[in-house]
Amino acid sequence: MKRSLRHRCETRLRQLALPDVVTSMVDVVDHVERLRERPVRLRPLSLPPGGPTGAWVATSVLDYVFYERDTSPRHQAQIIAHELGHMTSGHHSSPAAVLAPLLLAPGAATVMLAREAYATDEEREAEQMADLLVAYVEASMERAPALSALEAALKRDSRRL
Template sequence: MMVMRWRHKDADPQATRLREQCERRVDALGLPAHTKLSIDDLCAHLSRSSGRPIQLLPCPLPLGSPDGLWVSTASTEYVVYEQRLAPVHQQQVILHELGHLICDHEASPVLTPEASRLLLPSLDPALIRRTLGREHARSWAETEAEYVGSLIGRRIGSWTADHVRPVPPAMQELVSRLGALDNPAFRGSNE
């Protein structure tokens, strides 16, 4: 018997390295296999592993701002996310921000400690630099966080909408075929 693995002829070695690195990071989390986890369950698991509490903070963020933000303080990890997003989009934003936490991304400095104290005197200047200085959309860190978040989302299967709905008889075959595209670990599971 011959087993073949298809590979793109011109596979980008950097993309391959990123994928493998992200898969190792997610494997190292020790998430329970074939178990659906809610985002809250995932945060509790990550908190137990790191020894640091993670708090999710839904907020009405200003128009044009990022949909999410990870803020690491001396005692707690905070994930701030736009509360007006659709639940599936909220989940992806939260998973992306948790990806930054899991990858322990650092920010690029944008403000000196003195400038931070002048602008936001009640917050630690290091916290401000770490949060505001994070790179944006096309950076390696953003790509890594997005990939880690997507891998976790695939593994925890935490889509919260009901999986079982009445289906008209004429549509059952189509629904069955589309259902086969779901995460293989959860096929046949309606929990």
């Protein structure tokens, strides 16, 4: 029996072993860089209306995540998380070549995925991963002040011993 998309993505999220406290999507990007052992560069762009709002471009040595500059920080985090969802799901193809001339010299990219529609299984999977990643970051940010206070208290108590 096939596992549900959400279950597969929840399993993948656990396998990422994100730190307990992440304060932004940049922390998640840093973690994915370490896991993939290659740099991920975030690049804001003003993309044309009606087109993709984000893209993942993998070169032979690093990954670029392009995201819409002219949108809310929450939407930017969702776009970045979506592209990370593609990376962490092992996706490798997309009909995104139309965006390549806007971003890089032709032929420079080995993998390019552009976030535009959710008609394919890969896009639905990447968006489910994005939802889970953003929720993880938001929940972590809510826990962070409480954890910081607890850590500070434990450090104070350990100095008394």
